[in-house]
Amino acid sequence: MRQVYLDYSATTPVKEEVLSAMLPYFTEKFGNPSSLYSQGLEAKAALDQARAQVAKLIHADPKEIYFTGCGSEADNWAVFGAAQALKDKGNHIITTRIEHHAMLHSCAFLEKNGYEVTYLDVQPDGLVDPAELEKAITDKTILISVMMVNNEVGTVEPIKELAAIAKKHGILFHTDAVQALANVPIDVKDLGVDLMSMSAHKIYGPKGVGALYMRKGLRIANYLHGGAQEMGRRAGTENLASIIGFGKAAELAEANMEKHISHCKELRDYLIERVTSEIPDTFVNGTMEHRHPGNANITFKYIEGESILLLLDYKGIAVSTGSACSSKSLEPSHVLTALGVPVEMIHGTVRFTVGDFTTKEDIDYVIESLKEIVAKLRALSPVNGEKGW
Numbered sequence: 001m002r003q004v005y006l007d008y009s010a011t012t013p014v015k016e017e018v019l020s021a022m023l024p025y026f027t028e029k030f031g032n033p034s035s036l037y038s039q040g041l042e043a044k045a046a047l048d049q050a051r052a053q054v055a056k057l058i059h060a061d062p063k064e065i066y067f068t069g070c071g072s073e074a075d076n077w078a079v080f081g082a083a084q085a086l087k088d089k090g091n092h093i094i095t096t097r098i099e100h101h102a103m104l105h106s107c108a109f110l111e112k113n114g115y116e117v118t119y120l121d122v123q124p125d126g127l128v129d130p131a132e133l134e135k136a137i138t139d140k141t142i143l144i145s146v147m148m149v150n151n152e153v154g155t156v157e158p159i160k161e162l163a164a165i166a167k168k169h170g171i172l173f174h175t176d177a178v179q180a181l182a183n184v185p186i187d188v189k190d191l192g193v194d195l196m197s198m199s200a201h202k203i204y205g206p207k208g209v210g211a212l213y214m215r216k217g218l219r220i221a222n223y224l225h226g227g228a229q230e231m232g233r234r235a236g237t238e239n240l241a242s243i244i245g246f247g248k249a250a251e252l253a254e255a256n257m258e259k260h261i262s263h264c265k266e267l268r269d270y271l272i273e274r275v276t277s278e279i280p281d282t283f284v285n286g287t288m289e290h291r292h293p294g295n296a297n298i299t300f301k302y303i304e305g306e307s308i309l310l311l312l313d314y315k316g317i318a319v320s321t322g323s324a325c326s327s328k329s330l331e332p333s334h335v336l337t338a339l340g341v342p343v344e345m346i347h348g349t350v351r352f353t354v355g356d357f358t359t360k361e362d363i364d365y366v367i368e369s370l371k372e373i374v375a376k377l378r379a380l381s382p383v384n385g386e387k388g389w
């Protein structure tokens with residue numbers, strides 16, 4: 001059976017070149033970067049090279065890149081590190097309703113510990129209104145965190161404008177760029193962000209490694225305490241092989257960015273065009289204008305996204321509903337809720353995300369399968385057409 005993977009926003013396969021770069025670091029190049037003899041020095045040099053590769057992808061200085069255990073850790077570190085370091089200045093944090101759970105649950109934890117958090121609404125197209133951010137700022141605000149690209153609907157937020165507002169008020173600005181990395185060009189200096197989270201497994205690197213960009217001169221509280229790794233800011237012997245893989249993935253992403261973006265956009269637009277024109281009662285969520293090149297978030301009225309997912313899985317096709325994390329529960333997606341999508345339509349929503357290994361034939365197969373599945377489910381659906389939604 002044909003296998004079609006359309007869930008690149010959940011994770012990506014490790015590219016061949018990335019794996020070959022990593023392998024020697026499990027075996028013959030197993031040295032600890034903190035050791036002072038040759039093997040250690042070689043490991044340290046490889047670590048520095050990976051740091052430079054990640055830095056180059058976002059136009060940062062290598063000294064501004066701190067490797068972490070994942071994108072979630074980078075988000076946690078940014079929020080808790082800033083909250084701790086600035087607790088004498090204030091206790092108010094501003095974020096949005098559409099953030100990843102790594103951010104939302106960190107903020108919820110802080111709320112239980114004396115901090116106040118404002119969750120900004122988004123407009124129906126999924127974008128944050130900069131005027132709303134400005135209104136939410138108080139003299140107690142110490143951190144603003146807005147994600148660069150949303151993982152469910154793919155909206156690309158106006159980070160440069162939002163960061164400028166933070167700067168005007170002397171407030172730290174963090175952005176979760178896990179979905180943005182390699183999918184939109186990023187220049188941290190031009191954007192004016194202070195802190196930025198990244199993850200390797202969303203850009204064809206290995207799982208279990210991420211990074212936090214921290215602007216030169218900025219100091220937030222450390223999150224992992226122990227040895228002097230990561231310039232004394234993040235303890236623990238480095239996950240060297242994975243970090244090497246992250247570096248290689250970043251190098252490839254930089255070299256292939258234009259090709260990657262146009263390839264994804266072409267297939268994504270083809271998928272959206274065919275679904276919305278050939279399957280009645282379907283619509284796309286989130287702005288098309290400022291959007292992740294591979295994201296198609298589509299509602300199929302009158303049916304359950306979970307049923308579509310399962311029937312697609314029988315045909316070898318992998319997609320997700322709402323967000324990957326909430327797909328095991330019946331909780332409607334917090335992102336689609338924030339966009340104002342009615343709850344019954346949220347349940348009929350599927351996220352398709354294409355990537356470098358997706359082909360036009362894959363999309364044709366998905367469309368043919370979808371047409372059959374949607375017709376079958378709608379024929380069974382008791383609410384088909386009757387409720388007027």
Ligand SMILES: *Cc1c(COP(=O)(O)O)cnc(C)c1O
Nearest residue numbers: 070071072100102151178179199
């Ligand atoms: C995947 C993802 C994360 C978490 O990254 P991990 O490396 O899986 O912990 C955080 N934020 C966004 C937007 C993501 O898509």
